[in-house]
Amino acid sequence: MAELPLPATRPLYGWSAEAPPSLPARFSSDPRRPLFSIVIPTLNQGAFIEDTLLSILWQGYDNVEVIVVDGGSTDDTPAVLERYRPWISVLISEPDRGQSEAINKGFRRATGSILAWLNSDDLYLPGAFRTVLEAFAAQPGGRWVIGSGDIISADQQFLRHVPAREGSAQTLLAIENDCFLLQQSCFWSSSLWQEAGGQVDESLSLLMDYDLWWRFSQRCTGIVTQEKLGAMRYYATVKTRRQGERFPAELATIYARYGASASLDRLVQRLLAEKSALGERLSTLERQLPVRLLRRLRLLPRP
Template structure:
C-alpha cells in the first residue's frame, strides 16, 4: 500500500480548506477514459513543485501520467520528487539545453491522448481536468482546450485574471497589447502535438506563443471561461529574468508566420527605444567624466 502524500503545509490558492480528495494508490490506465499526460519541466523549484504535483493529484481523476523532467536541481527539488515518486510515472533527471528541450524530452515519453505541460512553480485549479473532458465531450472534433486562469504572487496573492480567448491569428497578434493565452490553462490532443512538431528549442521565453501559432493553423481551440490554472509571477520568475529576450523572440515568430505589419511596428519601436537610449547616454556623457562612464561600462573602452 502506497502511503498518500501529506497535504500542502499551506493553503493552496483556489482550493478550499476542506480535506482534498484521497489520492489513488496507483494511477490507472483505463482505455475507456482519456489518459492525461502532464509534463513538468523543472530546475531548482523546491519551494513550489509540491504544489504543482498536488494540484494534479487532487483533481480526482486517476487516469493521469505525470512526467517530470529535472534539469539537475541542487535545491530541495530532488527530495520532493523522491517523496512523490510513486505517483510520477516518468522521472528524468539530467542536464538539458533549457526548458524547451525539457518539454520535448518529456512529451517523447508521453502515452496519453490529452497533453499539457505545467511549469513547476504553477498549478492547476480545482476541476480543471473535468472541465477539459467536458469540452472535448461537447465537441469530439476539438483538439485544443483554452481555459481562463489567474496570475498570483509567490505567496499566492491574486494579481489578475486572464480570460480565455480563441486561439486565432487575431488573438495572437494582440500579444503586445497584453492579450495572451494562459499556457497553464491549455490542453491539447496528442495528434495535434505531433502535427505541430513540439516546441521550438531555439526559444526560451515564447515557446508556448510559437506553439499556439502552429496550433492555430490547424484549429481555433475550444474556449471555456472555467479557471483551469494559476501562474505565479514574482521577482525571479523566468519571464522577468529573461525579459530582454522578449522582443527578439517575438520578432522571430512574427517573421516566421508572415506577420509583416506587427513586425515592422516592433522594429520601429525598438529603433526608437535604442535612439532614445543613445540620447540619454550622450546627455550623461556631457555631465559625467568619461573615465567614470567607462568604469560603469556605459561607454566602450578605447
C-alpha cells in the first residue's frame, strides 16, 4: 500500500516536516503486546482530522485499534476517513446526541487494554505511545498515565504548556485556578474504565473528562510523567469556547456529585456575586442611556 505523505502546506505540530515517519502497511492485533484503543469522536472536522490520524499512525507502534465515530459530517471528513480507511478498525457514521454519546459508542467497540480518546482537531506528539508503554511497564499495577502537553492554535502555533499533575481530589479541585489534566495526554487501562462505570456522562457537554477523572481518582492517582504526550487545539469556534457558558453549571454538578461542598459553595457565591454585579451594571446603563441619547439629540442641555 502506498505511503501517504504529510501535506507540505500543513506541517504537523511537534513532528519533523523534513522527514515525517512512514505509515505502517496496516495495524496488527498481536495478543502478546498491549493493544491501544483510540476513540476519535468527530463532526465536520475535515480541516483537522487528517492531522489527528497521522499523529496516531506515526507513533511507530502498530498494535493499535483506531475507532472513529462520525456524527454525520457534511464537510470533507468522510473523504479523509475513506482515504485512511485501511488503518481505521471501526468506523461508525450516524447521527448522535453529541460528543459524549459518540465517545461511549466508540468505547463499546474497543477491545484494547490501553484506552484513550482523541478529539478530531487534536494531536498526539512524537513518542507518546512509547512513553505510555514504558510508564505502565515501570509500574505494573498502574492503571492511568497522566502526561503533560501543549495547547496550540488552529494553525498550530504554540499557546501554552500544561504540566502533568497527579489525579487526586486536591488537584481536581484546583480547576478554578486554571489547573487541569490535559485530556489529550491521558491514557488508562480497560479495567479502570470498566470499574469507573465504563462510560462518560452523556449529560455533560464540556466536562465529561473532568467527571471521569473524579471517578478514576477514587481508585488511583495515576502515573505522572512530564513527557509531552498530546496537543490540544484552541481557536474561536472550538466547543470549549462556543459552549463556555455551560462550564459553571457542569462544574457545580460535578462538585455536588463528588461531595466537594466547600468548592461548590464558593462557586455558587462567586456566580451570585457576578450576577449581582452584572445586574447593577445593567441597571446603571439603563439609567444612563436615555440621558446620553437625549443629549446627543440636543433635547437636554449638556452639564
